Amino acid sequence: MNEGDRHGPLPLPTIRRYPAYLRLIRERMAAGDEEISSAALAAALGIDPVLARKDIAMMGIPGRPRWGYPARELVEAMQRALGWDNVTDAALVGCGSLGHALVGYGGFAEQHLSIVVAFDANPALQGQTVHGVKVRPMTEIGRLVRRLRIRLGILTVPDDAAQECAAALVAAGVKGIWNFTSVQLSVPDDVIVQSVDLAQSLAVLSHAIANRQRSERP
Amino acid sequence: MNEGDRHGPLPLPTIRRYPAYLRLIRERMAAGDEEISSAALAAALGIDPVLARKDIAMMGIPGRPRWGYPARELVEAMQRALGWDNVTDAALVGCGSLGHALVGYGGFAEQHLSIVVAFDANPALQGQTVHGVKVRPMTEIGRLVRRLRIRLGILTVPDDAAQECAAALVAAGVKGIWNFTSVQLSVPDDVIVQSVDLAQSLAVLSHAIANRQRSERP
DNA sequence: TAGATTGTTAATCGATTAACAATC
DNA sequence: TAGATTGTTAATCGATTAACAATC
Numbered sequence: 001m002n003e004g005d006r007h008g009p010l011p012l013p014t015i016r017r018y019p020a021y022l023r024l025i026r027e028r029m030a031a032g033d034e035e036i037s038s039a040a041l042a043a044a045l046g047i048d049p050v051l052a053r054k055d056i057a058m059m060g061i062p063g064r065p066r067w068g069y070p071a072r073e074l075v076e077a078m079q080r081a082l083g084w085d086n087v088t089d090a091a092l093v094g095c096g097s098l099g100h101a102l103v104g105y106g107g108f109a110e111q112h113l114s115i116v117v118a119f120d121a122n123p124a125l126q127g128q129t130v131h132g133v134k135v136r137p138m139t140e141i142g143r144l145v146r147r148l149r150i151r152l153g154i155l156t157v158p159d160d161a162a163q164e165c166a167a168a169l170v171a172a173g174v175k176g177i178w179n180f181t182s183v184q185l186s187v188p189d190d191v192i193v194q195s196v197d198l199a200q201s202l203a204v205l206s207h208a209i210a211n212r213q214r215s216e217r218p
Numbered sequence: 219m220n221e222g223d224r225h226g227p228l229p230l231p232t233i234r235r236y237p238a239y240l241r242l243i244r245e246r247m248a249a250g251d252e253e254i255s256s257a258a259l260a261a262a263l264g265i266d267p268v269l270a271r272k273d274i275a276m277m278g279i280p281g282r283p284r285w286g287y288p289a290r291e292l293v294e295a296m297q298r299a300l301g302w303d304n305v306t307d308a309a310l311v312g313c314g315s316l317g318h319a320l321v322g323y324g325g326f327a328e329q330h331l332s333i334v335v336a337f338d339a340n341p342a343l344q345g346q347t348v349h350g351v352k353v354r355p356m357t358e359i360g361r362l363v364r365r366l367r368i369r370l371g372i373l374t375v376p377d378d379a380a381q382e383c384a385a386a387l388v389a390a391g392v393k394g395i396w397n398f399t400s401v402q403l404s405v406p407d408d409v410i411v412q413s414v415d416l417a418q419s420l421a422v423l424s425h426a427i428a429n430r431q432r433s434e435r436p
Numbered sequence: 437t438a439g440a441t442t443g444t445t446a447a448t449c450g451a452t453t454a455a456c457a458a459t460c
Numbered sequence: 461t462a463g464a465t466t467g468t469t470a471a472t473c474g475a476t477t478a479a480c481a482a483t484c
Contacts, residue, residue, distance in 0.1 A: 013475065015425045019417035023400065037441070046402060051476065053442065065441045065484045082421050083428025097322045101315035107400070111420055151427060176427040178420065182241065182325070184264060190430070194423035196416065199237035202329055202396065203300050205412035207233045209369060209394040210301025212408070231451065255465070266453065271466065283460045283465045 010081060014055045018078045019111070020045050021055070029071050037068035084112045091150045091174070093165045094157030095120040095135050098180060102154060104131045115154065117144055121161070138165070145172035154178045155185075166193075228299060232273045236296045237329070238263050239273070247289050255286035302330045309368045309392070311383045312375030313338040313353050316398060320372060321349045333372065335362055339379070356383070363390035372396045373403075384411075 024044045028036055038056065042049040056069060059077040063069040079085045092099055092115050102108075103115050118133045120126065125135045136144060145153070153169035155162060155177055162183040169177060170191050179185055179195040187193055242262045246254055256274070260267040274287060277295040281287040297303045310317055310333050320326075321333050336351045338344065343353045354362060363371070371387035373380060373395055380401035387395060388409050397403055397413040405411055 009429050010425065011475075012422060015421050016415075016418045019415070019421050020400075020402070023417075039441080044402065048477065049441090050443090050478085054476090057443075063442050065443090065482080066439080067484080068441075081425060081428075083424040088424060088427075097315075097319035101319040104315045105416075107417070108420075111417060111424070113420065113424075152423070175430065176423050178423055182238075184238070184262065192423060192426045192430070194419055194426075196414065196419050197234075197237070198323075198414065199241075199325070199329060200234045201412055201414050202326075202331065203233050203237050204230060205370070205394050205396055205410060206301040206306060206329075206331075207228065207299060208410045208412075209306075210299075211227050212393065212410070229451070257465080267465090268454085268467090269452065272452090275467075281466055283458080283467090284463080285460080286465075 010058050014058055015082070017045060017047075017052075017055055018082055021052070022075060022078050025071050025075055029075070034071055035064070035068040036071050036074070038063070040068070079112075082111075087112045087114050088152055089114055089116045089148060089150050090152040090154055090178075091116070091141070091145050091148075091169070092118040092133070092154045092156065093120075093138070093141065093169065094155065094161070095122075095125050095130060096156060096158075099154075099156040100130055102156060102180075103133055113152075116148060116150070121157075138168070141165070141168040142172045145169065145174060149173070151175040152178065154180070156180045159183050228276050232276055233300070235263060235265075235270075235273055236300055239270070240293060240296050243289050243293055247293070252289055253282070253286040254289050254292070256281070258286070297330075300329075305330045305332050306370055307332055307334045307366060307368050308370040308372055308396075309334070309359070309363050309366075309387070310336040310351070310372045310374065311338075311356070311359065311387065312373065312379070313340075313343050313348060314374060314376075317372075317374040318348055320374060320398075321351055331370075334366060334368070339375075356386070359383075359386045360390045363387065363392060367391070369393040370396065372398070374398045377401050 021041055024041060025036055038049040038052040041052040056074065059081060061069060061073050061077050090113055092103060095118050099118065103118060115133055118130060118135045119138050119141055120135050121138050126137050128135050151174060153174040155165060157165050159181050162181040163185060166177055166185045166187060170187050174191065176192045177185065177187065179193050182197060182199055185193050239259055242259060243254055256267040256270040259270040274292065277299060279287060279291050279295050308331055310321060313336050321336060333351055336348060336353045337356050337359055338353050339356050344355050346353050369392055371392040373383060375383050377399050380399040381403060384395055384403045384405060388405050392409065394410045395403065395405065397411050400415060400417055403411050
């Protein structure tokens with residue numbers, strides 16, 4: 001069955017693989033390829049080729065047996081699915097070292113994400129410029145986010161300020177929050193929170209290391 | 219069935235929830251509580267209480283009907299499962315802005331992770347001190363990591379240096395790599411890679427935002 | 437034609453949820 | 461005792477893998 005532009009929400013694991021597919025396809029296009037096989041995509045991600053084909057089928061892009069899939073169409077469809085066909089303006093709240101790192105990270109351009117304002121509670125930072133972005137006081141979140149019609153907030157404040165800042169972003173009309181704190185934010189149903197939890201990630205790694213060691217010399 | 223100290227690898231979703239459980243239990247202990255119910259744990263994480271009970275059953279800690287689970291025992295068992303009962307020394311490779319942010323991040327102390335050396339290819343950084351950690355040239359990875367018996371490497375270099383640095387860490391005896399690049403590292407079977415992929419996380423968020431918008435005004 | 441690759445349907449697997457029994 | 465909470469077994473659900481047909 002070809003669902004074509006069904007435009008419904010896609011399975012999360014599929015979505016998570018799209019950026020890696022995109023990276024590889026762009027590389028291959030730069031090298032002159034116009035078509036790419038599910039085997040090539042799968043090899044790059046370390047997954048089974050059928051899985052790659054399923055992920056592609058979700059977008060309704062047909063492939064040609066013996067040739068593979070049209071690279072350009074794949075890129076366009078994946079970018080559309082991810083909302084990366086337009087630039088998304090974002091507001092960063094919290095200009096500590098992690099906030100600095102995110103503003104300075106060049107990789108977001110590829111994902112059409114652009115941090116256009118930054119906020120911090122520290123008066124010493126206010127007015128300063130971080131990688132071309134001016135730091136404003138927290139009290140201006142409402143006014144500026146609303147005026148710039150920003151839909152995405154990036155939260156890199158200390159844990160104890162997280163809920164309060166999230167509320168300010170939501171009140172200003174943000175529709176999604178990229179949460180780098182370890183607080184479970186409470187927001188209205190129509191706002192989406194995506195958390196990057198370093199403790200979670202580290203837990204998986206250290207559990208695996210600790211466990212291997214135990215089984216090797218018990 | 220009570221599996222007790224089975225010490226086998228636990229399901230990943232369970233492991234990922236342990237840090238959040240730990241955070242809450244420590245808070246409640248600080249407030250004087252000595253027992254905690256599965257309902258309290260579940261509420262803090264936004265999950266079903268049975269799921270919390272299953273996660274606890276994995277460690278073989280019995281609870282008391284009408285009382286809950288013994289807080290201290292939970293903390294000890296979870297820390298043991300995560301390998302957080304001892305301090306883990308780590309080496310950081312790549313002192314760009316993200317590397318700086320990680321060295322400066324205070325939260326790792328809670329997880330008994332300690333960054334004890336840092337490396338960078340930039341001669342201008344070498345010899346400088348970042349939050350008390352001296353930056354060394356890349357060429358010393360082998361010697362120092364081996365001498366300090368470091369088992370965990372943190373990779374925060376540009377993508378094109380990632381595989382090379384990973385190989386150096388592995389050659390020096392590292393057993394796990396916390397990978398902040400977007401490269402799929404190839405390492406021997408006995409080395410574990412845990413990746414923090416910001417593009418993946420952002421993809422989930424922007425897909426959700428883009429999708430809601432489409433369904434609201436189609 | 438032969439062969440590589442896509443596409444589809446069924447089986448498996450793991451995690452979560454539901455239902456209910458056991459216990460303090 | 462009554463009631464809250466733990467503990468266990470079965471059902472559901474989603475994603476991946478396996479098997480095989482279709483197609484250029």
